[in-house]
Amino acid sequence: MARVFSGIQPTGDIHLGNYLGAVRRWVAVQHEADALFCVVDLHALTLPRDPTELRTRTLELTALLVGAGIDPEVCTLFAQSHVPEHAELAWVMACTASFGELRRMVQFKDKSEGNDFVSAGLFTYPTLQAADILLYDTDEVPVGDDQRQHLELARDLALRFNGRYGETLVVPRHVIPPVGARIMDLQHPMAKMSKSRESPQGTIGVLDDPATITRKLKRSVTDADGEVRYDPVAKPGVTNLLTILAAVTDGDPEVLAGRYQQYGPLKADCAEAVVEALRPVRQRYAELRADPGATAAVLATGATKAADIAGVTVERVRAAVGLTPRQRTALGPRRGRPGTLVAMADTDLATRARTLLTEERAGLLGQLVELGDDGDGASFDDGHADSSQVSAEKGEVLVLVENLKAQLREVDRAIAKIDGDVPDASFGTCEECKEPIAADRLEAMPATRWCITHA
Template structure:
């Protein structure tokens, strides 16, 4: 069976776009592959995090993954930092990747530029770009290679990192023998493309400047209804799916279709007014999210069970990761214990 790995950073609240665009597809796909899903908390600390907030966000992310339908009895569900083989293999790969390769990573350049810009405007003086932000691709490579993943669903922003992972794996295998599975990029099975309700030309995002365009999956029902009621449409009145000419209306139809199991074009049938479309979309989204919220409340009320699931997932992941790390260390010539 094909092995798949995906991860999500425990930063910010999971929103409707995350769920319809990715997490719901993870839940569906877990039955067709040997799936490993994790909260990548080590990735989160490439920028400064409040310790208490990171701890709470990691627990919340794990509860959310279970709530959206990931079954710890079917897939391997774990917290990245609970499997120490990630960081140990990351060091071996840092000693395999070149400085020039890391310097060419466009995501590092972009994030470093933004971090420097923020620091210049802070009262702390100077700028701070962590070394971890620079070496992060080696950790991402370790995340993938430690589980012998065959396929890694990646978006456009991570394709360069996956290509680097493949290069590092091939170089390591050339030097030391066939140790790593060389992963293939997989086009993610994407659900609805959910755009910002206030700016339908942009994707719904955790980091949007205005929260009014983003719908959290655990938001209060009244707030969800209010956000859809205020969603941007256009000055016309025809309800049709046309993303270029009618991005706001098309976004509502895409969401309504995803929530009710129809195509956006089919979801448009019968509508004559934007107000009705907005209210129906809100009702469909609320109904879709209710069982997720109920499961999350159940987990929040039983922290011991959530801790048990997290610990069991780490044990399952470590059993695989330990074997891969042992192969890599033996191949490089490290003395066994």
């Protein structure tokens, strides 16, 4: 099964065009491939962002993706910043790319032109994007023409790195995504519906209420001749309505055109169909946002799964370029708090692993005691004038708590396997294929359940 990686920034609101053109395709892809979907919050930092808004939008986007049908049990859904290996590999890729290559990136030219301040992050953005892809031994990357240049750079960097240091990184393939519905602005039907376009009446947000959706569609621009037919050139407004109706009902826009003699009934049916198509998305989203811990748990689970793969890739890269091996702390290389060093000496692997896991467990319990089971141990300024900031900070702590709990469950299971207390699994054996896990992988991640093939 091919591994597929896709990312989306937590900036702006997801609109109907995003949902029909990309998100619904992701929902299908998760059942066809080993899919990783990443909320690329680090990429959002290339422009100044309000911290509270960025935190909130990251959680909102996660909840929206799950509401739209992304299943965290089937795929890997996570936030980019929750896996530090992204930043580490991005630096190595920045050292592999040339200044000239980055300067030639069309998106950098477009986004920097006319701005007084241009961040270095915007310039090196493609190397972080390359790291996002290469970190997971990605086989296929479905991107449109606007991102094709960045993917080609990622391929070039992987080939150059392998040429210098030996076969280390998987070179991804570009896959042209299936042509989804091209949804146009309701007020300017010659332009794509866009979250950045200053046309609020022409854009349908996935979370818009039914009355708003109906109003926008009934006021959409058509033309004066009154004939309903599918003709993108001569009748872009009417064609857009037929395209939307066909997309949400799995119909054919040209066939649908034959059912209408007037614009009014077409607009009414289109509004009703869109409202019904988005209703379950809004309902599931509302459930998740009502329980911040649920979204936090999704991100924590996804980060754990993603880090299992990313950690192995980074260790390969570090070894290839000549960086000295890291001494593992009790909390492992990805944990933020120092612990007792446990060198992987020439003793029994299971014994060494159990020592490391036991100390990691103590560290995790200490952090959970400090934060409280529901994050109530953290201090917040509830009297702060900006209540949304307090809410966002509480959500961030809940993410951390759920992440710690997920790590603790994995550590406890690994210890139980070493002790022989898990009847259906044994330490050092992949739970998927039942084959032995490589020793270097176990030394790097003693709590892992899977070999690199099935991670």
